């Protein structure tokens with residue numbers, strides 16, 4: 055059993071003294087080393103201070119509700135056990151929890167996800183194939199190998215851990231961000247999909263893939279272990295290989311990106 | 315208060331809601347989806363194992379001569395003959411087309427050697443009317459089939475410009491002139507009440523597993539839609555049938571898909587014995603869920619749990635699986651890579667939350683509250699029906715877990731919920747599109763939303779001493795102990811007494827810290843608790859009225875199935891009390907609603923028998 059002090063970044067737009075973000079500490083006695091950060095946030099909310107606001111639903115890392123910054127890293131609160139933060143070896147640990155960066159804070163750990171979803175919608179994140187379906191009325195065929203090409207990017211749960219860990223996104227909120235590129239990748243590399251060219255054109259624009267400077271923050275941030283940087287790289291390559299628009303635009307964008 | 319008007323309102327953005335929204339809008343209706351979560355957070359995304367459809371795709375070099383008729387039979391038998399057979403027929407037949415349609419929408423199913431949709435085995439799914447031969451019927455995308463379904467449907471909704479009201483919490487059903495005319499919803503971000511006026515409203519708000527302590531369900535699975543409908547006088551059907559999935563992670567309740575057993579995993583007790591051989595000699599670990607959950611419970615009662623405790627092991631280590639496959643004379647062998655590729659999320663859950671690597675060690679598991687077979691009664695067109703005679707309530711529809719078609723009867727088969735969402739969600743959407751073409755808007759009731767607004771104010775300003783959390787915890791404990799895998803008259807009465815005490819405290823002594831309006835998640839959680847308390851009680855009340863054991867409802871004091879008196883659906887009606895307020899309503903239960911037997915009338919193989927696996 056271990057005592058945990060959580061240092062939480064708080065903000066309440068409705069409260070005169072809490073309108074400016076501030077830190078508040080809560081100490082919880084007798085935590086189990088296998089407790090999740092989400093469990094501790096719940097204990098605070100349920101036992102000490104009902105005003106603490108956060109999102110959550112599934113509590114096991116599949117719904118993408120509870121992305122927060124834990125000790126400076128983007129994580130899902132329900133997927134971090136405190137034993138990983140030193141609870142095995144120490145009698146008292148301190149953990150810092152704050153909202154993800156780059157999206158407007160609405161209350162405590164809750165941020166406005168709309169700009170994130172707007173970028174998601176920009177890349178046409180849906181299957182496009184207007185050709186007639188097989189005459190026998192059955193499924194389109196796909197080999198196991200072709201299916202494997204985009205398997206990794208189908209895992210995305212839109213939690214925003216990657217996008218909000220990206221310095222390019224912090225610097226410029228118009229950048230579509232890693233998550234949107236991952237979503238585009240899932241379709242561009244699906245052999246059944248026919249919308250690749252359009253998506254590639256969108257991502258070749260100044261706020262598309264070329265804003266990525268391969269800083270690599272996104273890959274370790276992904277709770278689904280998607281190789282985000284690799285996916286972005288594959289999209290960049292696709293633009294260079296397949297899209298004349300893309301190649302022309304790279305040079306234009308170099309100017310935009312490197313002069314700014 | 316803000317007012318909105320749409321032809322159709324869909325409450326909930328899980329698989330059922332999105333499918334309905336897609337079809338209603340494709341059919342020309344002006345549709346809005348109102349959801350308390352962002353659509354992609356819905357619990358459909360947590361579904362793992364697969365979606366059942368008799369595609370009959372060849373798996374490896376094994377033929378798989380499946381047919382919708384076999385699927386329908388398994389569904390009827392799985393439901394312990396309480397399943398409405400017209401619904402089972404629709405489900406099994408339309409499943410094939412619906413799954414193909416999902417593939418055409420881009421859903422990335424795993425593939426067979428021939429490039430077709432890959433299928434796996436699942437509990438209770440057999441060939442040739444319950445024979446020993448198991449069907450490959452569960453179409454899957456690794457162990458994240460639900461995630462792929464949810465993503466695909468949301469993507470299609472974006473493509474079709476469906477209108478979403480995300481993080482809007484539906485709290486009341488609006489009724490006028492005997493029809494449903496919309497809903498009232500609280501906007502999370504502002505705390506403001508919105509009135510949604512509609513010609514048709516479809517509830518697809520999911521289940522209420524959070525009534526129990528150990529559950530596979532998300533925190534948000536609090537049955538809000540069912541409770542909101544029930545408070546306005548619509549009965550609930552078959553509430554006593556709540557499924558306990560045999561394999562939840564010990565203590566946490568996180569689900570370990572039946573797909574693990576479908577891939578050859580076995581359950582073992584402290585003596586290393588594969589105990590399902592005793593309880594279901596023919597299909598063993600792949601018997602129906604109620605059967606397996608009871609077996610685990612019995613093993614634990616006999617002291618055969620691991621270390622004498624209340625859990626057993628689920629073993630998917632390749633050496634174990636291959637040993638049993640060899641014993642059974644099967645050719646298939648698996649290795650570590652196979653397990654990693656077929657069950658990646660399961661391995662991740664166990665490694666993250668238990669520090670157990672299932673490829674090297676067995677997983678500690680116990681039954682976990684999982685799925686509501688009962689709910690808002692509907693016919694096969696997703697129209698809500700309000701009595702024994704299936705009288706339709708104009709303008710109100712329901713689909714998915716919150717609805718009771720009843721296609722799952724007394725016990726749902728694995729993979730049949732996802733099919734239910736797609737098949738009946740689609741039917742609901744199509745029917746709504748037709749309905750709104752000719753229907754007129756009926757006026758809103760006078761003072762729409764006023765009562766519920768007052769109730770919210772009461773909670774927001776309540777100054778008692780008891781936190782919602784303590785009440786919820788006690789409720790979950792009593793439901794686990796008293797209305798769990800096994801029940802008796804005494805335990806159920808105990809639960810009802812406990813729930814009354816909790817409900818009184820809830821009305822008289824609630825403590826709330828957050829007096830704000832924006833993102834007041836504390837008040838919404840308290841609101842959800844109110845829903846859970848009522849649903850928990852009508853579960854116990856319905857269970858008491860059914861003096862037999864059938865499917866997921868196992869009574870120690872009435873251990874046998876009684877087809878003469880109880881092969882009927884339960885309906886529970888709320889009587890007397892106002893929708894909101896301190897008074898606990900009277901609940902009237904009838905076990906009179908006939909089961910549809912259309913398949914057995916044509917084909918005697920569908921008639922009830924002793925249910926063995």
Ligand SMILES: Cc1cc2nc3c(=O)[nH]c(=O)nc-3n(C[C@H](O)[C@H](O)[C@H](O)COP(=O)(O)OP(=O)(O)OC[C@H]3O[C@@H](n4cnc5c(N)ncnc54)[C@H](O)[C@@H]3O)c2cc1C
Pocket residue numbers: 325326327328329330331348349350351352353356357358359360361362363364365366459460482483484485518519520521530531532537538539569571684685713714715716728729730731732733735
């Ligand atoms: C862990 C797990 C694994 C499973 N695996 C399988 C499987 O392999 N195969 C299978 O067939 N079934 C499986 N099931 C069952 C199946 O996934 C669910 O029954 C099904 O997804 C429910 O879908 P739904 O559309 O009815 O509701 P949900 O997906 O639960 O969605 C409910 C929706 O309603 C909304 N909502 C709720 N309350 C309100 C409110 N007050 N106001 C507004 N909106 C509201 C939510 O925001 C959400 O969008 C599994 C279930 C679990 C828990």
Ligand code: FES
Pocket residue numbers: 109110111112113114115116117118119120130131132133
């Ligand atoms: S609560 Fe669903 S991902 Fe954490």
